[in-house]
Amino acid sequence: MFTQLMSGFSKLNLNERYQRLLELGALTKSEVQFLKNGGIKDIDLAEHLVENVIGYFQLPMGVATNFNINGKDYIIPMAVEETSIIAAASKTAKWVRSQGKITTRSLGKNIIGQIQIAKAKNFEASKDLILKNKEHLIAMANQVVKGLVARGGGVRDLEVRELDREDGSDDKMLVIHIYCDPCEAMGANLINQACEALKPQVERITGETVNLCILSNLVDTKLTEAIVEIHNIDPALGKGIEEASRFAIVDPYRAATNNKGVLNGIDAVLIACGNDWRAVEAGVHSYATRSGKYRSITEWKLEGTTLVGRLVAPIVVGTVGGVTKIHPTAQLGLRMLAVTSAEELAGVVAAVGLIQNLGALKALSTVGVVEGHMKLHATNLALAAGAGPEELLPVQIDLQNLLARVKRITLDDAKQILLNYRNNRNETQI
Template identity: 40%
Template sequence: MATNSRIPGLRNHTPSERLARVAAGAGIDRSALDALQPADGLSLAQADHMVENVVGMIGIPVGVATNFRVDGIDRLIPMATEEPSVVAAASNAARMARGHGGFTTSYTGDVMVAQIQMLDAVDPHAARFALFEARDELLALANAQDPVLVSLGGGAFDISARVLPTGAGTQVILHLHVDVRDAMGANAVNTMAEAIAPRVAELTGARTLLRILTNKADLRVTRARAVFDPEMLGGAQVVDDIIAASAFAEADPYRAATHNKGIMNGITAVVLATGNDTRAVESGCHSHAARSGSYTALSHFEKDAEGNLVGTLEVPLAVGLVGGATRAHPTAQASVTLLGVQTARELASVIAAVGLAQNLAACRALAAEGIQRGHMSLHARTIAASAGATVDEVGAVAARIIAERRIRVEDAREVLAELRAESSPA
């Protein structure tokens, strides 16, 4: 059964009812998502095998973004985030993109790069050439470390090398290019780099130091594109204002930092929900934003010939479905099952689409109504809970502090006391 990501009114149900509706929309058995329930998710014993010195766990809410169609396929998307409005904003932007087919993506491939640093080369330029002359030997030695990856069509397939002037002297840097297929790839490329380092030292007469992957995954780039009707965004003026806001972020690194943070609100939430490495993805994306020498926006907005808003996003996404927490963490497994992705490429495409949707939603809010209106409406519920409101009281407290435009914890405590006084027997 194909996924149907259109589930109107999902927010009006209880968490248990939502889970059942999401499972039905994804065409999977409800039990496949049991790990999303706190009692059935990651156990303390499992956590103890994942990292050292375990003393407990911290929970992050997992919401489901609806309405997404990515490359012609509907996806229900788990997002792990503590920030209000993120899931709702992404879902709303995805709804607005559906009229033009949703999100279309492209992908450069599953290539990760390991770096080997060489010091004290007497003739660094000749050392660089010696590495190229031994290319086939080095690739064969690297691939001998992971015959399973090679059997799947992956493995080391090329090298590059450069002479790098540094404050600590001239260094030679070797890059080993590895197709990691559906893995994130860190373990595979690091193992290969360690294995070839002694031979690299022999070939160059240099001392090898660092042998590790780079998180600047610019050979593993995903691009996403979507078209939005002006009417759904709020009119032609809103379109022009979104474009102006986007241009501001492209030209100014101060604005770009916040603009890109909005993109990462979406990207990081899906990366975390699926058990991938949020720090690796974030460092890769932010380094990509500075690839021209100046920090700039990761996205771009413009108008097409019909006056529609066209959004594009390009980000390196080193994510996988094989190994790591994605396999070890039951909640991550449930999230992947819900997504229905089969390859790292599909996962990266979904993540990029969410990043673009989140970015469009934030830019629209800024251009049309100011970011605080929608964000604070959702944030009010968190404030109410922080003030001590019970599950049954949160809605009433939030409604009143929104109406009175007093969305602070101390105001929520005051309102909560008033409501309890009003409801108590005389």
Template identity: 35%
Template sequence: MSEKFYQLSPEKRLEKMTTDESLQRFFLARQSSEMPDLIENYVADFKLPEGVLPDLTVNEKHYRVPMVVEEPSVVAAAANGARMVALGGGFQEEGQSQALVGGQLLFLDADLDALGEYIEANEAAIFETAALAKPSLVARGDGLKKVDFRIIDQRHSVLELSVQSGKAMGANAVNTILEAVKDVMAPFSEKLVGAILTNAGHGAEVSVSAQLPVEIVGGIKAAERIVSLSEFGKVDSDRAVTENKGIFNGLSAVLLATGNDYRAVEAAGHAFASQSGHYQSLSSWQLSADQKFLQGRLTLPLNIGILGGAIGALPMAQKNLELMGNPTVAELKAIMLSVGLANNLAALKAVSGKGIQEGHMRMQARALAIQVGASGSEVNRVADRLAKEKTIDEKTATRILGEERQHDA
């Protein structure tokens, strides 16, 4: 009996997919011993560049922050925003973050009164079952903390569990607890559609703030333009989408570098941005009452971890946490949000000032220089000349590289 595709070795998968030897050699050269068991049907590692934000000040502590991202200007923008905020004292975390992950048992067409009464009468059994399902969580002081019954409409209702996950993101723990609690809800099993965690992050909201003298951004007029642009993100959803994308440019780059689930965080963030019924920017900027300071704030749900899952399986994620000084979960949350707000500030300053295109074109020129074969000192030389050209494209970059090499010969 022949092996199924997922049962094949990475090498045999490549053989099965293509007879092009050069393509096979390309993928074979990019295989590693670390990644094959992380995903199904592995064939190779897809690499992204990692940069470092060299100095981020959060709660008066300084951090080096690794960022994994393919967009040229993201790390530069984060560094610029972090530098400006540092001149005003750095970022501050507001309140105490919670490591809460939600789980849902979803019921369809259940007798709502009977279901509600049953849950209330069996709440102790639900907590006991959850504790037995994950005793290690309880031993650390974590585990199930809250049970709620929510009626969505006459047909749909939800039993919601809030689990304190500790140092791990907690997805597997929550799903394990939900499977166990299904037994407690056996009398309503025919009405139970499914049991699964939710990435919404209710109760796991985190906030960071920044305050900097208006002179740092170019004076009161420049600060007023930043505030006005920020206001557009509150009233126009199209502007809000772009602004939030800029926030996640930085935040998701740190999520990736630390092995966390950037997709879950982004989904929760976009849902949180829509909680008023109108999609809005996650950040806000305003002037202080005396108009001497520009004040910013960013809030969103953040379920992350510093161990378990991909973090434990990816050596780079572990080393990146070490590079950051092995922050606690709460510290890492504040760091991530601060990077997001730093990117947001840099983008708002650029868009409300000279415009964002100039900086993007400089970084695009570097990418094009590398794309056409420039290396070493050639990259900056080609990029510098390319950025001054009317047409910035591969043909122009190729011509400039040829001229530079002819000059060096």
């Protein structure tokens, strides 16, 4: 039923897309009307969210199709302004669906909060005192996050880290890591509150001065893994993708662009679901440097006739709290995705990032990225050139034809094609 209804989705007009999503139960009639009306109109919500409000900045929102993750079909909302991201994700997911599978799993549950003593007067003595009072400090922190404890989460552990100040002195920096299971929330505010609540106790126990209390976005204790397998792949294509992947592993210049492409997919889903994409980006980029050199967060290998891709990254997301509860479009996105936990949402996000990467590497190792991207970008160029509703399609077609001939198109090309179209139309009318 799902596959049948989603077949040919990209060829449908807007109203037909709404109808398909209604039939699948991905949208309700009231949600369709909300989207048709242009989304949020009430400026009061913006007044409650940010400061010095003057209006809304809206992003296009679409859906990626053909995704089956861990045996479950998904319609994936994506909010993004860049052409071809959603199309590439859908096309690549269709390829994987026909020849392989996508699986995900969670590697750890705890987020990290940091309590910093900038200059420990006696590092070893302070460390011993903190560890001696470890259970007491954890219990105190859990009094601050009682709601998490009631749902099976809360502060689980703490450890003491020693850092060189790198300022030429022999002083040591002492950092306490607080490990907390946030359940279905991102947990940023909760872990910050827990750390700040412990500050006076840490100072009393150690006699030291606590400086910063803040969460960390490098959450290597709460990772998500996505794996894509494609069976019976053409050997030349598989080897080409493996080599493209190797480039991003050994060269940080290539890795930066590779990871940006992964985040094209990740960010779009996070935004559509009201999650903090900036926090996830910070975590992904910092995790990419864990070896001491910035490198790809994905890796593809050809194993016989099977291409296997893997992504591991800290993807901390929430299905409760924050914007997810007050932003109607975020609520719509989460309902459409139909995830039942933050862990499942993180898996979907990771899968989209890995699929996005596969689509890019496939293009790079075959026809290049220009042809596919610019073909879809022709519409944007036509609009930027000033094409009206009746002019858009013919200008777009001429731009695509030009791209096929010369392998590149520019805004100047679009302006010239539009001018020619208008001149020809005027001559016909005369």
